[in-house]
Amino acid sequence: MTIMTPTRLSDGRELLYFDAGEEAAGRHRDPEQVRDRRSLPARGTDAGQVRFDELIGEWVAVAAHRQDRTHLPPEDECPLCPSDGARRTEIPAGYEVAVFENRFPSFGPRHGILPADPGPEVGEVAEPAYGRCEVIAFTDSHTGSFSQLPYDRVRTVVDAWAQRTEALSALPGVQQVFCFENRGAEIGVTLHHPHGQIYAYPYVPPRSVRMAKQARRHFLRSGGLESQTAAILAAERADGSRMVLEGRHFSAYVPFAARWPLEVHLVPHRQAADLAGLHGEERDELAELYPELLRRFDALYDSPTPYIAAWHQAPVDAELRPAGHLHLQLTSPRRAAGKLKYLAGSEAAMGAFINDTVPEETAARLREAATA
Template structure:
């Protein structure tokens, strides 16, 4: 089946209701573009200059406690605030629309050890992070003006991470941001038309095929999506239909810790580096409405294409036309599947 995908074609992404173009023959073109430097992984278990290490003073002036596990705090330079001005300036045209946004921004440190990443952490330590994500989701969702909670990790300088200490961010907003709003509409439409969950049906199709599965365990499956845009993009799907992190049972949280470690370890082994990526969980909105359509999942968007120093750029046709990729998702999945953990 792989051979038939070696020519230009486009694939449908039902989760965004949009297309991605696949051009496998372009992998043969010579590369004379930018070659990035490969960032060395952090080697210190404690860095006295790090804003996130235990006991150190942060950029905002407050000192961290001597934490020995997971540690969270309100971002000193939050992108959204819980009590912004009640209105914004009026404009002369309805085409120049604006509205105030409320929100909460938090930072969550995974571990006191400055040198660790998810790939290097032990599963029990990752499980504690998952429990913290679930607890933060419950606590923040209790505020009735919050509509959506986005947990994400930018890993590596190439992805704009300002600090190598293992951490993620939690942005909760008074509106549902564009990407989860698009996924909400797509899942609602699919449920209305088919009477079943979009991602439950998609997962069943992927498991029947097996071509794009990287690894799975009792409760989660990691795949290179049929519609993947980034070269080694992956999606982690819950095998059980649920919408929010707090809904995960104890054994499911253990399985999520296992799958996160196994996927990130394979990433590191692909080009023998601490692999850069943006990772985030998409969970159902917390807007007070029922969301039977929503299926909990995580996206990994890594930028690397050919090596540790050659990355994929979203420019030209991608910015002006539509997303495009070179290597097929099947090839990317096969390469990741073949790696050790």
């Protein structure tokens, strides 16, 4: 059983400990153990901006207020390791899984409701960057990776994601909760301690809008009986050529129109809107299959594969939500040992992806990948 213990850092930010059971949780109820001994100045309420890009019709966060943020600390001052004597970090006590508010967030700390998209009229439309950005530390050990976490720890992470998804979805103005992990120096990650992030956006992000519209069209055409993702999953399982893993509750496949040299979707068989909507047995299996997928990514090459693990959840919006069906989009830009795919002119400027790998071949490689 996962137990959450909420605390506050010295500047007022929330820090939540997630522990697998009473014994581990007990220490986090001791005020002396969890006290942040730093004297950070109280956090202000200044938020960054979101500016409306009228050429495209999308919000862009302009995080001007982050200009003064502290630079990334040297590795022996990792902010995610537990505080230790004079070395005071973002997390005062030892822990299993910890979630805290980002000190210099792209969204937040204010909450509020953005106006509806302003459309193509000319003018400078800027609003406060409402929302929330959280960091989730997967272990208090500085080294290692998600794929190497023990089963029980992954299970706690799944519960933490689910709890945060539910809690953040209930905040005023939050339209979408996004749990993700960027892994690898090749894609710009400079903090090695195993961790992910959770963003609560004040708008439905552009790719989510497009996915939600497609999902809704399919769902309505089916008379509300079948999600688009369920239909795709059924077709993939029947075809088989792009399947990677099949479990009782989750399956993984390389999508037919994969955009990245490595791309896998991990999908619950039952139409769950988000991680919070998974029941216990589903969470149990997810805690097995997800690290297994990550290990297969790593087994393809001699060095750890950089990846983005992105949990696509249903938007909060009541109209879009019923068609939503959780899926993980796991992608890597690695196209060969030591070679990355870059998003250049066609992808970055035109949004037109060109994939030089064949999805069916990628799936075969991942099926055959030996994992320790």
